[in-house]
Amino acid sequence: MNPEFAIISEWIEPGSRVLDLGCGDGTLLKYLQEKNQVQGYGLELEVGNVAACLQKGVNAIQTDLNLGLAEFSDQQFDYVLMTQALQVMKRPDLLLAEMLRLGRRSIVTFPNFGHWSIRLQLLLGGRMPRTRNLPAQWYDTKNIHLCTLKDFENLCAERQLRILRRSVTDARHRDSLAARTCPNLSARLGLYMLAKPE
Amino acid sequence: MNSGFPPDSVGLVAARTLSFDAPLALDCGRSLDRYDLVIETYGELNAARDNAVLICHALSGDHHAAGYHSAEDRKPGWWDSCIGPGKPIDTRRFFVVSLNNLGGCSGSTGPGSLRPDGSGHWGPDFPILTVRDWVRSQQALMQALEIEQWAAVIGGSLGGMQALQWSIDYPDKLRHCVAIAAAPRLSTQNIAFNEVARQAILSDPEFHGGRYAEQGTVPARGLMLARMLGHITYLSDNAMDDKFGRELISGAPQFTFEPEFQVESYLRYQGTSFIERFDANTYLLMTKALDYFDPAREFDGDLARAFAGTRARFLLIAFTRDWRFSPQRSRELMRALMQAGRPVSYACIDSPLGHDDFLVPVPDYLAVFGQYMQAIAQECGQ
Numbered sequence: 001m002n003p004e005f006a007i008i009s010e011w012i013e014p015g016s017r018v019l020d021l022g023c024g025d026g027t028l029l030k031y032l033q034e035k036n037q038v039q040g041y042g043l044e045l046e047v048g049n050v051a052a053c054l055q056k057g058v059n060a061i062q063t064d065l066n067l068g069l070a071e072f073s074d075q076q077f078d079y080v081l082m083t084q085a086l087q088v089m090k091r092p093d094l095l096l097a098e099m100l101r102l103g104r105r106s107i108v109t110f111p112n113f114g115h116w117s118i119r120l121q122l123l124l125g126g127r128m129p130r131t132r133n134l135p136a137q138w139y140d141t142k143n144i145h146l147c148t149l150k151d152f153e154n155l156c157a158e159r160q161l162r163i164l165r166r167s168v169t170d171a172r173h174r175d176s177l178a179a180r181t182c183p184n185l186s187a188r189l190g191l192y193m194l195a196k197p198e
Numbered sequence: 199m200n201s202g203f204p205p206d207s208v209g210l211v212a213a214r215t216l217s218f219d220a221p222l223a224l225d226c227g228r229s230l231d232r233y234d235l236v237i238e239t240y241g242e243l244n245a246a247r248d249n250a251v252l253i254c255h256a257l258s259g260d261h262h263a264a265g266y267h268s269a270e271d272r273k274p275g276w277w278d279s280c281i282g283p284g285k286p287i288d289t290r291r292f293f294v295v296s297l298n299n300l301g302g303c304s305g306s307t308g309p310g311s312l313r314p315d316g317s318g319h320w321g322p323d324f325p326i327l328t329v330r331d332w333v334r335s336q337q338a339l340m341q342a343l344e345i346e347q348w349a350a351v352i353g354g355s356l357g358g359m360q361a362l363q364w365s366i367d368y369p370d371k372l373r374h375c376v377a378i379a380a381a382p383r384l385s386t387q388n389i390a391f392n393e394v395a396r397q398a399i400l401s402d403p404e405f406h407g408g409r410y411a412e413q414g415t416v417p418a419r420g421l422m423l424a425r426m427l428g429h430i431t432y433l434s435d436n437a438m439d440d441k442f443g444r445e446l447i448s449g450a451p452q453f454t455f456e457p458e459f460q461v462e463s464y465l466r467y468q469g470t471s472f473i474e475r476f477d478a479n480t481y482l483l484m485t486k487a488l489d490y491f492d493p494a495r496e497f498d499g500d501l502a503r504a505f506a507g508t509r510a511r512f513l514l515i516a517f518t519r520d521w522r523f524s525p526q527r528s529r530e531l532m533r534a535l536m537q538a539g540r541p542v543s544y545a546c547i548d549s550p551l552g553h554d555d556f557l558v559p560v561p562d563y564l565a566v567f568g569q570y571m572q573a574i575a576q577e578c579g580q
Contacts, residue, residue, distance in 0.1 A: 017539070039539070039541075041536065041542075047545060047546075047547065047548070047562045047565070047566060048562075048565070050543070050545045050566060051545075051562075051565045051566045051568075051569040051570075052569070053543070054513070054543055054566060054569045054570040054573060055569040055570075055572060055573055056573070057573050059511075059541050059542060059543050060543050060544075060545075061532060061536075061542070061543065061544045062544055062545045062546050071529065071533060072533065072536070073533075073537060076536065076537065
């Protein structure tokens with residue numbers, strides 16, 4: 001299982017109500033249904049992914065997240081998740097706020113664009129960085145709002161989103177010493193649990 | 199068995215009639231002491247008797263949902279695109295039950311039937327039915343077939359409304375509810391269209407207050423107009439443009455009221471062919487059942503509360519170009535179910551036709567519907 005999903009599963013209380021934004025083929029929700037007995041719904045744009053969710057017994061609602069989530073009512077969920085989709089959104093900041101309107105907690109993961117290998121590519125190669133996680137070219141990438149851990153944490157501070165938990169992991173999703181001491185340089189991925197101010 | 203028919207067809211099928219003599223109480227306060235329901239079934243009921251699905255038909259549908267009645271049949275049943283071996287409602291895995299609703303005109307008891315007291319046809323005296331009444335009669339059918347619980351109740355348009363009503367009225371009697379191109383209730387505009395259709399029939403001089411059978415006549419013009427109006431709402435603006443365009447049949451204006459544009463002959467064809475197979479009193483009843491459908495009404499208009507007691511899982515499918523029951527109407531259902539904490543999935547299929555798309559084998563539609571049905575089949579070990 002994807003180590004990222006394992007961490008999310010550890011963070012989530014059993015039996016929770018979960019909304020997964022950009023749920024893809026439903027792998028995470030299926031895992032959380034089995035492991036945490038969550039009652040989950042996924043929002044997903046691609047009809048093929050919706051079909052894949054249905055085949056797994058995962059509830060999927062075909063939705064364009066970029067059109068906003070205004071139709072969904074407040075505080076229906078314990079957790080609102082978004083794994084590695086923040087960077088493809090038109091307005092990630094607005095979506096982060098919406099997530100905490102719909103749910104008590106939000107969990108967000110995204111690729112850290114401050115990772116040393118990315119910095120080196122730009123510094124030494126002089127070209128837009130590409131990685132295994134982010135293989136697209138600058139001109140055809142869906143990832144229009146990449147950020148570093150620092151950027152993300154600054155945004156949270158600015159918008160008064162409380163960071164309840166953070167997990168910064170290296171390439172193998174291990175909690176290495178480097179990841180803990182210099183997260184913005186050494187973490188491939190940021191995982192955050194957020195809440196509204198108390 | 200399947201000789202001469204497409205390999206993914208259920209092949210030759212035959213209808214049968216079930217007679218019920220326990221009185222059926224109706225929402226209008228009257229009751230039917232005895233009635234017949236005509237059904238077709240496809241596939242085999244498994245030993246556990248848990249792979250049965252019920253198909254509910256729309257406004258002008260009937261029990262003949264799939265397959266052919268004879269080798270010479272030109273057209274298969276109305277939902278042959280979705281029912282058959284390897285199709286979303288896979289007849290190798292499911293036992294499919296399809297009926298003609300009460301009040302219909304394809305063999306089930308309706309306005310065209312003879313009254314049990316021997317006083318002629320029911321005609322306009324046939325009780326006005328609701329979706330709940332249909333569901334109640336379908337539950338009697340379920341008992342007659344000795345089925346404890348449907349694996350799924352499935353329908354499109356008005357059929358989808360019946361599936362939704364099932365989930366509310368008999369929560370333990372179905373595991374899945376599939377409502378396609380449906381709505382939680384008609385919009386005012388929908389009711390307005392229905393009223394014009396009814397007026398077309400009611401004002402036809404051949405209607406004779408609904409007793410046209412006694413007069414040996416048929417309100418053909420009214421029924422034809424009603425159907426033509428309906429067909430306008432089944433297609434999107436774009437689809438009509440793509441299908442028929444504005445080309446004049448003879449190339450130049452003829453300055454007559456004969457059909458000059460293709461869409462005119464299309465509507466006339468749809469209207470006239472409808473007269474041969476449909477009954478005006480039934481059409482009136484069906485539109486009335488649509489107008490009355492509103493499961494939230496008993497819950498102060500709160501749809502989420504209407505669904506709170508349901509036990510089924512839900513699949514809702516809408517079509518982008520459907521303006522009769524637009525995707526927004528399915529999303530209303532989705533939101534209410536989500537609010538009620540019920541398991542629901544929703545897909546919006548990008549397809550050109552409009553409301554009629556639910557009858558058409560659009561690939562994304564078949565994929566979504568098929569995957570969902572496959573998961574159901576696995577649950578019942580099929």
